[in-house]
Amino acid sequence: MPTKLYLDTARLGQMSKTAQLALFDFIRFAGEEGGSLYFDRLLRHGSQALPRPLIDHYPALNSWHGLESLAGDLRSAAGARSDSRVIVANRSSQLMRFAARLLFGPCTNILITDLTWPSYERILREQLGHADRHITKVSLRDEILSGSLDVADVVKRSVSAFSRHRCDGLCLPAVDNLGIRFPVREVVDAISRVAKLRFVVIDGAQELCHLPFSLADDYCDFYIAGCHKWMRAHNPLGLGFYGRPRSRDYVETRLSQAIHSGGIDDPLLTFSEEIVRGSQSQFGETVNLSPLFSCQGALRDFSETSRHEIRMENAARIRQVARETSWSAPLPREPFRSAIVILDSGRGGHSSPTSSVLRAAFLRRGVALTAYDDGRLRLSAPSRPLDERNLARLKQALMATSVQRKSPEDDSCVDRLPGGTTA
Amino acid sequence: MERNTNSHSGGSWRSRLPILVPSAAAVVFSIICLVTGFDLQVLFLGWLVCLVLWASLMRLLAETERPTDLLGIPFAIAKDREMTEQYKRIGQNLISASLRTDSIYRMLALTRITQLADDVEMLASGNIVFETTESWRLAYEQLLRSPGLNMYRSVALVQTANYWQDEPGRRSMQVNYEMQAGGSLSVERIVILADRFWPAADTLPLEPLLSWIDEQHRHGIWIQLVRESALLDEPDLGVDFGIYGNRAVGIQELNPQAKTIRFILVFDFEELLRAENRWERLSIHAVPYRELLDRSSD
Numbered sequence: 001m002p003t004k005l006y007l008d009t010a011r012l013g014q015m016s017k018t019a020q021l022a023l024f025d026f027i028r029f030a031g032e033e034g035g036s037l038y039f040d041r042l043l044r045h046g047s048q049a050l051p052r053p054l055i056d057h058y059p060a061l062n063s064w065h066g067l068e069s070l071a072g073d074l075r076s077a078a079g080a081r082s083d084s085r086v087i088v089a090n091r092s093s094q095l096m097r098f099a100a101r102l103l104f105g106p107c108t109n110i111l112i113t114d115l116t117w118p119s120y121e122r123i124l125r126e127q128l129g130h131a132d133r134h135i136t137k138v139s140l141r142d143e144i145l146s147g148s149l150d151v152a153d154v155v156k157r158s159v160s161a162f163s164r165h166r167c168d169g170l171c172l173p174a175v176d177n178l179g180i181r182f183p184v185r186e187v188v189d190a191i192s193r194v195a196k197l198r199f200v201v202i203d204g205a206q207e208l209c210h211l212p213f214s215l216a217d218d219y220c221d222f223y224i225a226g227c228h229k230w231m232r233a234h235n236p237l238g239l240g241f242y243g244r245p246r247s248r249d250y251v252e253t254r255l256s257q258a259i260h261s262g263g264i265d266d267p268l269l270t271f272s273e274e275i276v277r278g279s280q281s282q283f284g285e286t287v288n289l290s291p292l293f294s295c296q297g298a299l300r301d302f303s304e305t306s307r308h309e310i311r312m313e314n315a316a317r318i319r320q321v322a323r324e325t326s327w328s329a330p331l332p333r334e335p336f337r338s339a340i341v342i343l344d345s346g347r348g349g350h351s352s353p354t355s356s357v358l359r360a361a362f363l364r365r366g367v368a369l370t371a372y373d374d375g376r377l378r379l380s381a382p383s384r385p386l387d388e389r390n391l392a393r394l395k396q397a398l399m400a401t402s403v404q405r406k407s408p409e410d411d412s413c414v415d416r417l418p419g420g421t422t423a
Numbered sequence: 424m425e426r427n428t429n430s431h432s433g434g435s436w437r438s439r440l441p442i443l444v445p446s447a448a449a450v451v452f453s454i455i456c457l458v459t460g461f462d463l464q465v466l467f468l469g470w471l472v473c474l475v476l477w478a479s480l481m482r483l484l485a486e487t488e489r490p491t492d493l494l495g496i497p498f499a500i501a502k503d504r505e506m507t508e509q510y511k512r513i514g515q516n517l518i519s520a521s522l523r524t525d526s527i528y529r530m531l532a533l534t535r536i537t538q539l540a541d542d543v544e545m546l547a548s549g550n551i552v553f554e555t556t557e558s559w560r561l562a563y564e565q566l567l568r569s570p571g572l573n574m575y576r577s578v579a580l581v582q583t584a585n586y587w588q589d590e591p592g593r594r595s596m597q598v599n600y601e602m603q604a605g606g607s608l609s610v611e612r613i614v615i616l617a618d619r620f621w622p623a624a625d626t627l628p629l630e631p632l633l634s635w636i637d638e639q640h641r642h643g644i645w646i647q648l649v650r651e652s653a654l655l656d657e658p659d660l661g662v663d664f665g666i667y668g669n670r671a672v673g674i675q676e677l678n679p680q681a682k683t684i685r686f687i688l689v690f691d692f693e694e695l696l697r698a699e700n701r702w703e704r705l706s707i708h709a710v711p712y713r714e715l716l717d718r719s720s721d
Binding site: 101102104105108127129196198218244245246247250252253 | 573604605606607609640641642645713714716717719720
C-alpha cells in the first residue's frame with residue numbers, strides 16, 4: 001500500500017515541492033549544459049546571471065541566487081545574525097569531526113549527555129588525541145522521558161557535573177533523536193555564571209525547521225544541522241553556523257587550516273569555501289552540487305512547513321490515539337516536548353519484532369514511521385492538521401500491532417510479513 | 424655549629440625511621456589481632472608486610488642518602504654510567520690541575536673551579552640556567568615535544584610592546600601552534616599586561632600586542648588577560664613563567680628595563696606546586712580574551 005500518513009520526518013523528511021522542482025530543473029540543466037560556462041555563472045551568481053531564454057527554460061532554478069544568497073536564507077531559517085557565517089558540506093559527520101577539533105582546541109574536558117547522538121559521541125571520542133583530554137557524560141534521558149525531571153533539575157545536574165569534573169566545553173543536542181528538547185540555553189547560561197565555558201557545540205539536526213529557535217543570542221560557538229529531515233530537502237547537506245565574536249576568528253582560522261591541510265575530507269565544503277574566499281584550486285575534486293539546489297528549494301517552502309503549533313497539536317493527538325491502544329506514550333514535562341512522539345510497546349528488546357518487521361507492519365497500513373529494535377516507535381508529527389481519517393488510520397495500525405503483541409497466535413499482522421518473522 | 428647539630432639530629436632521626444615505622448606497625452597490628460581474635464596466619468601475614476616495609480624503607484634511605492666521605496662518593500655514583508664518566512673526567516683533570524704549582528695559576532684555577540662547583544650544585548638542585556635565548560628555545564622546544572607532556576601553561580609578563588615577537592619568539596610560537604593543532608598539547612597562557620598597553624578604558628589591549636594575542640587565540644590557545652595594576656596587592660604573581668605538564672617550571676628573569684637576563688628551568692616538584700598555586704591565583708584576576716571579544720562587539 002502506498003504511504004498515506006508520513007510520520008518519519010525525524011529520519012528523512014518528504015521532499016518539499018519546490019525542492020523537487022528545483023532539483024528537476026537542475027538535472028535538466030546539467031543534462032543540457034553540462035559543465036559549460038553557464039553552469040559556472042549559475043553556481044556563483046544565480047539564475048539571474050543566465051541569458052533570458054535559459055531563465056525561462058529552467059523556471060524552478062529562479063529560486064537559486066548563488067551561494068551567498070543561500071547562506072543568507074539559511075541564516076534567516078536559524079535566526080542567526082546577519083554577520084554570522086554558514087558553511088555547507090556533503091556530510092554532517094565531517095562537520096562534527098571539525099566541531100570536535102574546535103572543541104578540543106581550547107577545552108580539555110567536554111560535557112555531553114546520554115542524549116548525544118551515538119555517532120557524534122564516537123567522533124568526539126576519536127578526537128580525544130594524545131593530550132590529557134576527557135569526555136564527561138551525564139545520564140538524563142530516561143528520567144526526562146519518564147517526566148521525573150524538570151528543566152531546573154536538568155540544569156542543576158549539568159552545572160554540578162560540569163563543575164565537579166572541571167569541564168570547560170559543551171557538546172549538546174538541541175533536540176535528541178527521541179524528540180527530547182534539551183534546555184540548551186538554560187544550561188549554557190547557568191554554567192557560564194559559575195565556570196569558564198570555553199567552547200559550545202550544539203547539534204541542531206532535529207531542531208532546524210522543526211522548532212522555533214534563534215542563534216542570534218550567541219549562546220553557542222558552532223551549530224551543526226542538516227537539510228534532509230525537517231527542512232525536507234531530501235538530499236543530505238550538512239550545515240555549520242558560527243560567528244560569535246569570541247570564537248569567530250578562531251573557527252575561521254581552524255577551518256582554513258583544515259581545508260588546506262586536508263583535515264576536512266568533504267569536497268563540497270572545500271569547493272564552497274574556495275568560492276567564498278575566491279581561491280579556487282585548479283585540480284579540485286568533482287563535487288555533487290545538487291544538494292545546494294534542493295536545499296534552496298526547500299527553504300522556499302520553509303515558512304509553509306514551519307507551523308510549529310500545528311505540529312505540537314498533532315503530537316498531542318498522536319499521544320491521545322496511542323493511549324486508546326495498548327501502546328504507551330512516555331510524556332516528558334512540557335518544556336522537553338517536541339513534535340516527535342515516542343511510543344513504547346512495553347515488551348523490551350527481547351520479545352519485540354525487529355525494527356524492520358515492525359516498520360513494515362505499519363507500512364502495510366499506509367503509515368511510515370521509525371521503529372527501533374527495542375520495540376519503540378518514533379512518530380514525527382506533520383505540519384498539516386491530522387484529520388479524523390488519518391487519526392483513524394494510525395489508531396487502526398497501532399491496534400493491529402498491539403493485538404498481535406497481545407496474542408502471538410493472532411495471524412493478523414507480523415506473521416504475514418515476508419519471511420514469516422515472529423517476535 | 425648549631426646548624427651542624429641540627430643536621431646531625433635530623434640525620435639520626437632519618438636513620439631510625441626504617442626501624443621505627445615497621446616496628447610500630449607490627450606492634451599495632453599484633454594488638455589489633457589480639458583484641459579482635461584473628462588467627463595466627465593473619466598475624467604472620469601482617470608481620471611479613473612489616474618486614475617488606477622495613478626493607479623498602481631501608482632501600483629508599485640508601486638511595487637518598489648522600490655520602491660525604493671521599494670513598495662513598497664513587498660507590499654511590501657508580502650505578503649511573505653517564506655520570507660516572509663525567510665524574511672520572513672531572514676527577515682526572517682536578518688531579519692534573521693540582522699537580523701545577525704556580526701560585527697565580529692555582530688562585531685563578533681555584534676561582535674557576537669554585538664557580539664550576541657552584542654551577543654543578545645548582546644543577547643538582549634541579550635548576551638549569553640558560554644565558555642565551557637560542558639555547559633556551561631549544562630546551563623549550565624539546566620539553567614541549569617530549570612524550571607525555573599534555574599541558575603547557577604559560578604566564579607572559581609583558582613589559583615591552585614587542586614581547587616575544589622577535590625571531591626566536593615567533594619560532595617558539597610556531598611550536599605552540601603546531602602542537603596545539605596536532606592535538607598533542609593543550610596550551611594556555613595568561614598575559615600580564617602593563618597598564619600602558621591595556622588602558623583601563625579600553626576593552627582590548629593596544630597594538631601590536633593585540634595582534635600577538637589574537638593570533639594565539641585564532642590558533643586555539645586559551646588566552647586570559649590581566650592588567651599589572653590588578654596584581655598590586657600580590658606582587659609575587661608578577662613573574663614570567665611556564666609550567667610544563669607536571670615535569671618542570673621555566674622562569675624568565677628580566678632586568679628593570681624588561682630585558683631578559685636568563686631563563687631557568689626547574690625540575691622540582693615543590694617548585695611545580697608553587698607555580699601551580701601562582702597560576703590558580705592569577706586565574707582569579709584574569710579575564711578570558713574570548714569574553715573581551717564578546718564585550719568589544721556589544
